[in-house]
Structure formats: structure tokens, C-alpha cells
Amino acid sequence: MDIRKLVVEFVGTFFLVFTIGMVVIAPGADALAPLAIGSVLMVMVFAGGHISGAHYNPAVTFSLLLRGLIEINEAIGYWIVQIIAAVIAALFVGMIKPDMPADVMVGSVGIVPVFLAEFLFTFVLVYVIHNVATAKANDGNSFYGLAIGFTVLAGAYAVGGVSGGAFNPAVFIGGAVMKIFSWGYSWLYFLAQLTAAASAAFLFNYVDDGK
Amino acid sequence: MDIRKLVVEFVGTFFLVFTIGMVVIAPGADALAPLAIGSVLMVMVFAGGHISGAHYNPAVTFSLLLRGLIEINEAIGYWIVQIIAAVIAALFVGMIKPDMPADVMVGSVGIVPVFLAEFLFTFVLVYVIHNVATAKANDGNSFYGLAIGFTVLAGAYAVGGVSGGAFNPAVFIGGAVMKIFSWGYSWLYFLAQLTAAASAAFLFNYVDDGK
Amino acid sequence: MDIRKLVVEFVGTFFLVFTIGMVVIAPGADALAPLAIGSVLMVMVFAGGHISGAHYNPAVTFSLLLRGLIEINEAIGYWIVQIIAAVIAALFVGMIKPDMPADVMVGSVGIVPVFLAEFLFTFVLVYVIHNVATAKANDGNSFYGLAIGFTVLAGAYAVGGVSGGAFNPAVFIGGAVMKIFSWGYSWLYFLAQLTAAASAAFLFNYVDDGK
Amino acid sequence: MDIRKLVVEFVGTFFLVFTIGMVVIAPGADALAPLAIGSVLMVMVFAGGHISGAHYNPAVTFSLLLRGLIEINEAIGYWIVQIIAAVIAALFVGMIKPDMPADVMVGSVGIVPVFLAEFLFTFVLVYVIHNVATAKANDGNSFYGLAIGFTVLAGAYAVGGVSGGAFNPAVFIGGAVMKIFSWGYSWLYFLAQLTAAASAAFLFNYVDDGK
Numbered sequence: 001m002d003i004r005k006l007v008v009e010f011v012g013t014f015f016l017v018f019t020i021g022m023v024v025i026a027p028g029a030d031a032l033a034p035l036a037i038g039s040v041l042m043v044m045v046f047a048g049g050h051i052s053g054a055h056y057n058p059a060v061t062f063s064l065l066l067r068g069l070i071e072i073n074e075a076i077g078y079w080i081v082q083i084i085a086a087v088i089a090a091l092f093v094g095m096i097k098p099d100m101p102a103d104v105m106v107g108s109v110g111i112v113p114v115f116l117a118e119f120l121f122t123f124v125l126v127y128v129i130h131n132v133a134t135a136k137a138n139d140g141n142s143f144y145g146l147a148i149g150f151t152v153l154a155g156a157y158a159v160g161g162v163s164g165g166a167f168n169p170a171v172f173i174g175g176a177v178m179k180i181f182s183w184g185y186s187w188l189y190f191l192a193q194l195t196a197a198a199s200a201a202f203l204f205n206y207v208d209d210g211k
Numbered sequence: 212m213d214i215r216k217l218v219v220e221f222v223g224t225f226f227l228v229f230t231i232g233m234v235v236i237a238p239g240a241d242a243l244a245p246l247a248i249g250s251v252l253m254v255m256v257f258a259g260g261h262i263s264g265a266h267y268n269p270a271v272t273f274s275l276l277l278r279g280l281i282e283i284n285e286a287i288g289y290w291i292v293q294i295i296a297a298v299i300a301a302l303f304v305g306m307i308k309p310d311m312p313a314d315v316m317v318g319s320v321g322i323v324p325v326f327l328a329e330f331l332f333t334f335v336l337v338y339v340i341h342n343v344a345t346a347k348a349n350d351g352n353s354f355y356g357l358a359i360g361f362t363v364l365a366g367a368y369a370v371g372g373v374s375g376g377a378f379n380p381a382v383f384i385g386g387a388v389m390k391i392f393s394w395g396y397s398w399l400y401f402l403a404q405l406t407a408a409a410s411a412a413f414l415f416n417y418v419d420d421g422k
Numbered sequence: 423m424d425i426r427k428l429v430v431e432f433v434g435t436f437f438l439v440f441t442i443g444m445v446v447i448a449p450g451a452d453a454l455a456p457l458a459i460g461s462v463l464m465v466m467v468f469a470g471g472h473i474s475g476a477h478y479n480p481a482v483t484f485s486l487l488l489r490g491l492i493e494i495n496e497a498i499g500y501w502i503v504q505i506i507a508a509v510i511a512a513l514f515v516g517m518i519k520p521d522m523p524a525d526v527m528v529g530s531v532g533i534v535p536v537f538l539a540e541f542l543f544t545f546v547l548v549y550v551i552h553n554v555a556t557a558k559a560n561d562g563n564s565f566y567g568l569a570i571g572f573t574v575l576a577g578a579y580a581v582g583g584v585s586g587g588a589f590n591p592a593v594f595i596g597g598a599v600m601k602i603f604s605w606g607y608s609w610l611y612f613l614a615q616l617t618a619a620a621s622a623a624f625l626f627n628y629v630d631d632g633k
Numbered sequence: 634m635d636i637r638k639l640v641v642e643f644v645g646t647f648f649l650v651f652t653i654g655m656v657v658i659a660p661g662a663d664a665l666a667p668l669a670i671g672s673v674l675m676v677m678v679f680a681g682g683h684i685s686g687a688h689y690n691p692a693v694t695f696s697l698l699l700r701g702l703i704e705i706n707e708a709i710g711y712w713i714v715q716i717i718a719a720v721i722a723a724l725f726v727g728m729i730k731p732d733m734p735a736d737v738m739v740g741s742v743g744i745v746p747v748f749l750a751e752f753l754f755t756f757v758l759v760y761v762i763h764n765v766a767t768a769k770a771n772d773g774n775s776f777y778g779l780a781i782g783f784t785v786l787a788g789a790y791a792v793g794g795v796s797g798g799a800f801n802p803a804v805f806i807g808g809a810v811m812k813i814f815s816w817g818y819s820w821l822y823f824l825a826q827l828t829a830a831a832s833a834a835f836l837f838n839y840v841d842d843g844k
Contacts, residue, residue: 004840011836015757022791031243032664036790038250039671039783046780047761050770051840092753096746096795113307120303124226128258137261142353142564142775147257150250157247158233162307203222207215207262242454249461324518331514335437339469348472353564353775358468361461368458369444373518414433418426418473453665460672535729542725546648550680559683564775569679572672579669580655584729625644629637629684 001074005052006081012044012056013085017174021093024180034156034165042149049133049144057168058082063126063197067205069134086174093178109162111188117163118192121155125167126200135208169193212285216263217292223255223267224296228385232304235391245367245376253360260344260355268379269293274337274408278416280345297385304389320373322399328374329403332366336378337411346419380404423496427474428503434466434478435507436514439596443515446602456578456587464571471555471566479590480504485548485619489627491556508596515600531584533610539585540614543577547589548622557630591615634707638685639714645677645689646718650807654726657813667789667798675782682766682777690801691715696759696830700838702767719807726811742795744821750796751825754788758800759833768841802826 019040023033041056048054053070055061061078064070070078128151132144156165164181166172172189175181181189230251234244252267259265264281266272272289275281281289339362343355367376375392377383383400386392392400441462445455467476475492477483483500486492492500550573554566578587586603588594594611597603603611652673656666674689681687686703688694694711697703703711761784765777789798797814799805805822808814814822 004842007836007840011757011760015753018753019787019791022795032667032790034243035246035668036787040787040791043757043761043780043784043787046774046776047764050764050768051842092749096749096792116303116307120226120229124222124254127222128254131258131261135261141257143257143356145776145780146357147254151254154230154247154251154254157243158230158251159307162233203218207218209215209262245454246457327514327518331437331440335433335465338433339465342469342472346472352468354468354567357568358465362465365441365458365462365465368454369441369462370518373444414429418429420426420473456665457668538725538729542648542651546644546676549644550676553680553683557683563679565679565778569676569778573676576652576669576673576676579665580652580673581729584655625640629640631637631684 001077005074006077008048008052009055009078009081010085012048012052012054013082013170014089015044016041016056016168017086017089017171018092020171020175021090021178021180022097024175025093025097025178034153034160037156038149038151038153040149041152042145045148046145052078053133054145054148056082056170057125058170059122059168059193059197060126060129062194063130063201064134066198066201067130067134082170083173086170087177090174090177114163114185114188115192117159118166118189119196121151121159121165122167122193122196123200125151125155126197127204130200130204131208134204136211137208163189167193212288216285217288219259219263220266220289220292221296223259223263223265224293224381225300226255227252227267227379228297228300228382229303231382231386232301232389232391233308235386236304236308236389245364245371248367249360249362249364251360252363253356256359257356263289264344265356265359267293267381268336269381270333270379270404270408271337271340273405274341274412275345277409277412278341278345293381294384297381298388301385301388325374325396326399326403328370329377329400330407332362332370332376333378333404333407334411336362336366337408338415341411341415342419345415347422348419374400378404423499427496428499430470430474431477431500431503432507434470434474434476435504435592436511437466438463438478438590439508439511439593440514442593442597443512443600443602444519446597447515447519447600456575456582459578460571460573460575462571463574464567467570468567474500475555476567476570478504478592479547480592481544481590481615481619482548482551484616485552485623486556488620488623489552489556504592505595508592509599512596512599536585536607536610537614539581540588540611541618543573543581543587544589544615544618545622547573547577548619549626552622552626553630556626558633559630585611589615634710638707639710641681641685642688642711642714643718645681645685645687646715646803647722648677649674649689649801650719650722650804651725653804653808654723654811654813655730657808658726658730658811667786667793670789671782671784671786673782674785675778678781679778685711686766687778687781689715689803690758691803692755692801692826692830693759693762695827696763696834697767699831699834700763700767715803716806719803720810723807723810747796747818747821748825750792751799751822752829754784754792754798755800755826755829756833758784758788759830760837763833763837764841767837769844770841796822800826 020037023036045054055078058079061075065075128147132138132147155167159165166189169190172181176183231248234247256265266289269290272286276286339358343349343358366378370376377400380401383392387394442459445458470476480501483497487497550569554560554569577589581587588611591612594603598605653670656669678687691712694708698708761780765771765780788800792798799822802823805814809816
């Protein structure tokens with residue numbers, strides 16, 4: 001296990017969740033929150049990609065594990081660090097912005113739309129990551145961070161009003177600490193995100209010829 | 212015919228039309244809808260370009276057919292898949308957002324402005340694609356997805372209020388299923404989009420020296 | 423004289439001015455107009471750079487002439503085409519949007535702020551272009567269009583409220599046809615833009631070591 | 634000491650602070666101010682990176698000094714020029730926009746949140762810079778300016794409402810001249826920014842293996 005990779009995962013996940021908390025719990029700024037969130041993910045991917053692979057998302061780590069691009073020991077380390085970073089980020093948001101919102105998500109929308117929203121955009125996020133960051137045909141490109149970050153931007157605009165736009169179990173956990181998401185629906189989000197990650201890994205293996 | 216390419220065309224067109232439906236049928240978020248749409252097209256182009264060429268648009272496939280960069284059999288496969296993906300995406304939007312808007316487009320604006328709007332920005336979209344994704348002088352660049360996606364962003368801001376900003380027969384069809392566009396004007400949109408695609412292919416052949 | 427280059431200059435300048443007209447003459451959409459304008463310039467630069475150099479701006483052509491990167495004959499051709507494209511674009515905007523605004527610029531702001539606004543951001547635009555598109559140290563980069571387009575985006579946000587944010591004699595002329603700018607102040611805009619272009623060329627020659 | 638580098642630092646810092654002043658002191662445009670600020674930093678980094686390294690920020694120069702990537706003599710020159718550029722930019726904003734706002738920052742928020750806000754995003758800004766612009770693994774990339782500029786964009790959205798989002802002693806000084814920041818809190822901003830810069834340099838040395 002390489003501690004340096006875990007540190008990079010911590011930094012990236014921390015700033016992703018911290019930024020989400022700061023821009024979502026901000027009356028009036030909501031319309032541009034996805035731009036801020038997509039941008040911070042982009043910059044953390046560009047910054048940390050060469051060291052840890054820049055997952056910052058347990059579902060991404062899971063899909064890379066399924067493809068054999070990370071070993072189980074290291075994946076467990078990534079998951080633990082990602083979750084700890086998300087919780088600490090949520091606590092920092094609480095220190096800076098004491099007024100946390102009450103739960104607002106899911107209840108009013110229904111389980112099927114939330115599942116679809118989280119499944120579809122976690123799927124496309126993981127599909128984009130496999131293609132831009134692991135496909136041999138795209139070796140050495142300079143767009144991988146932009147593609148990954150702005151997938152979340154598009155998803156947040158598309159389905160943010162339905163599921164809150166987590167696409168990431170660590171974001172869900174950090175968001176639940178901040179009361180953006182409700183703990184009672186964690187099974188729904190995790191199920192959607194992990195099945196999406198597995199589906200995207202499977203699809204990538206089928207469509208990419210490895211050259 | 213390579214099924215893997217069709218799968219990639221399906222995924223890209225599906226998420227393009229799904230995102231359009233989700234952000235356009237959203238009261239209040241309209242001002243940033245073009246950012247979401249341009250971004251999702253960008254990321255799908257970066258993700259799928261190395262496999263299918265990332266058309267996601269029958270007019271793009273048509274213009275590449277005219278230049279001999281795709282064979283007619285494969286082009287027909289692309290068209291069918293693009294249209295099916297657009298229809299299915301529209302149905303998914305309907306599952307998540309039951310309240311579809313009534314037809315709003317075209318009638319109040321007039322046929323000439325709609326034709327010009329769709330012609331001009333489909334033309335520039337296809338012109339950009341030929342230059343950034345097929346010109347030898349730009350081989351190996353990392354900007355093709357950004358250029359293609361943000362052409363649609365600019366077009367959506369420029370003429371979205373005139374024609375709805377389809378620039379893509381599959382988007383029109385998906386949009387018509389969602390009642391964003393009116394079926395009665397399909398001939399006008401298709402005419403504008405396909406003549407624009409042909410014009411852009413012709414112009415590219417003239418201006419690019421193939422080196 | 424290479425006609426193909428002039429065609430590319432026509433297309434790029436046309437879509438730049440057309441987009442400006444469509445987004446500026448649009449009640450309510452003003453806040454995002456700079457994003458649309460910066461994006462369309464970016465995509466036209468990426469699309470046409472390999473053929474004509476993607477000037478789309480008589481001040482840019484002027485500054486490249488001063489550095490000996492374009493010959494006077496060709497520069498005159500570029501200027502004529504850029505201005506014609508801008509006028510035609512303005513007429514197309516008029517066909518689609520009959521309601522042109524009355525003159526609003528300059529009068530209420532004062533000559534010195536307008537001069538400074540146009541000088542400073544034309545200067546930085548030309549300075550960026552020389553550095554990202556002509557400096558040997560940046561050969562083969564994939565960011566030149568993004569840098570150039572988003573300079574205009576930043577300038578439009580920074581001083582759009584002061585001078586209207588032309589930074590380009592062709593944009594001024596097209597804008598004057600659309601009554602966004604007032605013909606009576608053309609001397610002020612041209613003076614600011616051309617002295618800025620000359621200053622930026624001079625400064626670039628000083629700071630860049632040619633390696 | 635290479636005067637050309639100092640000139641490039643002057644130009645970049647000037648336009649960064651000038652743009653900040655113009656977009657922040659603008660009633661109504663606040664929501665998109667971070668996009669303008671992130672964009673101008675991005676373009677100045679792309680333009681000047683090959684000459685001066687494009688610091689435009691005394692905290693960045695400080696962190697590179699700690700890593701031995703710049704000599705103390707040159708660093709002092711950079712600091713002086715960055716501060717002079719920021720002050721002159723503030724004076725230009727004053728010439729164009731005579732109505733300066735009264736101090737608004739810090740007092741109402743509390744010292745701990747301001748310290749955290751400035752520390753965290755100066756840290757991530759410097760961390761991103763070291764990774765994208767100095768790590769051997771990222772040599773020759775085309776994304777460094779995008780990553781650096783959009784870090785500030787994300788930070789401005791995330792904590793702009795807390796600390797004003799300086800992340801840069803020169804921006805603080807220019808902002809204080811424009812009364813966006815209060816001189817009385819300069820120690821707090823400088824302490825947060827410089828300790829963040831040192832921490833990020835230290836962390837980078839730990840996580841990057843130099844290959």
C-alpha cells in the first residue's frame with residue numbers, strides 16, 4: 001500500500017465534498033453550483049491523476065477493481081480514506097457554515113426517479129473515466145480531467161433536482177453528514193451507484209478493443 | 212458492421228437527448244441549460260471518439276458519408292441507433308419528469324428564422340467537427356471534444372430562443388417525443404440540418420488542403 | 423493570396439459577430455452572453471487556426487503584420503473579408519431579430535473609460551494570441567483556442583458594461599450596423615484597438631526569446 | 634534577474650486584479666464573477682507560463698522558493714512587481730469605476746472561518762500548481778492553465794461569501810486599495826495564504842515521486 005496515493009485521494013475527496021457543501025448550502029448560488037462542483041473535480045483529477053489515479057469516489061474504485069486495474073488491498077484503503085475525507089470535509093463545512101439545511105431529498109420525488117438519476121449519471125461518469133483515463137487509444141491526452149469533471153457538471157444540471165446529484169458514495173456520506181441527503185436512503189444511492197459502476201466497467205470492456 | 216460502435220453511438224446520443232430533456236423541461240434552470248448540453252456533448256465526444264467517432268447526430272453521419280469517411284451500410288446503422296437512442300432517452304425523461312410542456316416552438320417565430328437558425332448552427336457544428344476531428348493538421352489534439360460541445364453551447368445561446376437549438380435530427384426527434392418540438396415542422400428542421408451538413412462537408416473539402 | 427484562408431476568415435468572423443448580435447440583443451440572457459461569445463470565438467479558432475491562423479479581427483491581423491507574420495497584401499484581404507463578414511452577420515441578425523436596440527453605448531460613460539476598456543482588453547487579447555499561437559515554446563499545444571476565446575469572455579465580463587466589449591474593429595462595425603455601438607465613436611474604438619494591438623506586438627517581441 | 638520575466642508577472646497580475654475589481658464592484662453580475670476571474674487567470678497562465686512561470690501570486694512564488702525552483706533574488710523581484718501591479722490595477726479600476734464599495738469583508742463572519750477559507754483554497758491552488766506545472770509526470774500537458782484558473786473559480790464559489798476569495802496576497806492588497814478587503818485583516822489573510830503555500834509545497838514534495 002502506497003501512503004502517498006492515499007494522501008492524494010484524501011485531498012481530492014476532501015475538496016470535492018467541501019466544495020459541494022459550501023456551494024449547495026448557499027442560498028441563491030444554486031444555479032452555478034454545478035459549475036463549481038464540476039470545476040473542483042476537474043482540477044483535482046488533473047492534479048492527482050499522475051499519483052493515485054484520482055478516483056475520489058468509491059464507485060470509481062470499485063469499477064477499476066472489477067477491471068483488475070487496482071488490487072483489493074489498495075481498493076479497501078482508497079474506500080476508507082475517501083469516506084473519512086468526506087466526513088471531515090462535511091465537518092469543516094459545519095464549522096464555517098453553522099446553518100445546515102434539513103433533509104430535503106428523495107421523499108418528495110419517489111424511489112424510481114432517484115434510482116434512475118443516480119444510476120444513469122454514475123454510469124456515464126464511470127464510462128467516461130474508463131474511456132478517457134484508461135483506454136490505450138487516449139494515452140497522453142490533456143482532456144481527461146475536463147471530461148470527468150464536466151460529466152458531473154452535466155449530471156448535476158440534469159438530475160440534481162431529482163436525486164441531488166451525488167454519483168459517488170463518499171459524496172452521499174459527506175452530504176448525509178451535512179443533511180443534504182437522508183441516511184434512510186443510503187441503500188438506494190449505494191445500490192444505484194455500485195450497479196452503475198459495475199455496468200460501466202462491463203460495457204467498457206465490451207466496446208474498447210484495448211488498442 | 213461493428214456492434215461496438217453502435218453501442219457507443221447509442222450511449223452518446225442517449226445521454227445527449229436525456230440531458231437536453233432534463234434541463235430544458237426545468238422551470239428556472241433555462242439560463243444554464245446550454246452549459247449542461249454543451250458539456251454533456253463534450254464529454255461523450257471525448258469518451259466515445261476513439262471507438263465510433265462520436266457522431267451522436269444523423270447530420271454529422273451524413274456529412275461524413277458525403278466525404279467518404281464512413282460507408283453507407285455503417286451510416287444506416289448509425290442513423291437507426293441514434294434515433295432509437297433519442298426516443299428511449301425521451302421516454303426516460305418522461306418517466307422521471309411526468310409533466311411535459313406543450314408545444315412551444317416555431318409557430319410564433321416564423322419559418323425563415325427557424326430555417327436560418329438551424330441551418331447556420333448545424334453548418335458551423337459540422338464545419339467544426341470536420342476541422343477538429345478529421346483534418347490531418349489537427350491530428351492528436353486534445354481539444355476536439357471541447358470545440359464540438361461548446362459549438363452547441365454557443366448555438367443554444369445564440370438561436371435557442373428562435374428554433375430551440377436542435378442542430379441534430381435525433382435531438383429533434385427526441386425533443387418532439389418530449390413535445391419540446393412540434394412534429395409538424397420536422398421537414399423544416401431536417402431540411403435545414405441536412406443541407407447544412409452537406410454544405411459544411413463541401414466547404415471543408417474546399418478549405419482544407421489535406422496536409 | 424489564398425482564397426481558402428479568406429473563406430475561413432469569413433466563416434469565423436461571421437459566426438463571431440452573428441453570435442454576439444443574437445445574445446446581446448436578447449432581453450434577460452445578458453448575464454451569460456460572454457460565455458456564448460467566448461465559446462464561439464474558441465471553437466472558430468480551434469476550427470480555422472490550421473488554415474488561416476484564425477484572426478477574425480482586423481486588430482489581430484494588424485499586430486501580426488507588425489511582426490512580419492503576414493504580408494501586407496494578405497492582411498488587406500483579411501481586413502476586407504473580416505469587415506464584410508461582420509456586416510453580413512449583422513444583416514442576418516436583423517433578419518432573425520427585427521427589433522434592434524437604440525444606441526446605448528459610450529455617451530453615458532465617458533471617453534476615457536471607454537478608451538481604457540477597449541485598449542486594455544484588446545491589448546491582452548493580442549498578447550495572449552501572440553503567446554499561445556505564435557511562441558515557439560508553445561508549439562503544438564491544445565489550449566490556444568480556449569485561451570483566446572476565454573480572454574474575450576473575461577473581458578466582456580470585466581468591461582462589457584463600460585465599452586460594450588468589442589476588442590475588435592470588425593465586431594465594432596457589425597455592432598454599429600446592429601446599433602449596439604454608435605458610429606460616432608468609431609474613431610475612439612479603432613484608435614484604442616489598433617494602438618493596443620501594436621503595443622502587444624511590441625511587448626511580445628520584447629518578452630519572448632524566440633525559443 | 635531577467636526583466637522580461639518581471640514584465641510578464643506585471644501583465645498577468647495586473648489583469649487578474651483589474652478583472653477582479655471590475656467584476657466584483659458590479660451590482661448584479663456577482664453570480665458569474667468567479668467565471669470571469671478563473672478565466673482571466675487561466676488565460677494569463679497559458680500566455681505567460683513559458684516565460685515567467687506565470688505565478689502572479691506572492692504565495693505561489695513563496696512555495697516555489699521553498700522547493701528551490703526559484704532563487705531568492707528573483708523571488709523578491711517577483712513579489713515587488715506583483716504588488717505594484719496589483720496596486721496599479723486597483724487604481725485603474727478606480728479611474729473607470731469611481732464608486733468604490735465600503736469594506737464588507739471579515740467582520741461579520743469571524744476570524745476562524747476566514748482563516749479556514751483562505752488557508753484551504755490557497756493550499757489547493759498551490760497544490761494544483763505544483764502538480765500540473767512542475768511534476769515531471771505531467772510534462773508537456775495542455776491543461777495546466779485550465780486547472781489553475783478553475784481552481785480559483787471553484788474556490789470563489791465555495792468560500793467567496795466567507796473570505797472574499799483572495800487566495801493571493803497581491804489580490805488582497807489590490808482588493809484592499811479598492812476597499813473590497815479591509816487592511817486591518819491583512820495579517821490574517823497573509824498568515825493563512827503563506828502557511829497554506831508552505832504546507833502545499835511540503836505535501837507535494839511528499840506525494841510526488843519526481844518521475
